[in-house]
Amino acid sequence: MPLVSCPTCEKQISKRAVSCPGCGEPDPFNRQVISKLFGFVFWIVLIVAGGYAFWTYVVPMLVDFTHDI
Template sequence: MPLIACPVCEKQVSKRALSCPGCGEPDPARYHSRNTWLGRLFWLAVWVGIGALVWIKVVPLVMDLFKQ
């Protein structure tokens, strides 16, 4: 039975454990993949927001410059 360190409390936990017996972190073996996914989702939302802002504010200004 392979053991890993819990990412929250650093205690040794089985890879098959559903939660850490020390701190209660759910599924400590997938902690980093979960955080990576949430981080990517956050940055995707940021880039979509920036793109929408550029589309709403900058594109009309550029179009007006080319019309004249």
């Protein structure tokens, strides 16, 4: 497992460390921030794709349905 320097105290720690054993820095490599960012981007893309699909497929069917009545 590769060791890298802690951004705060410069001690060698594992890349997978949840906190630095030397200085106690929680999440020294900002994994949670990056994970939350990817989750946020995923949900935004999903909402936009759902809106596009609704606008492209459902709205025309509703318009045709109301014109037939």
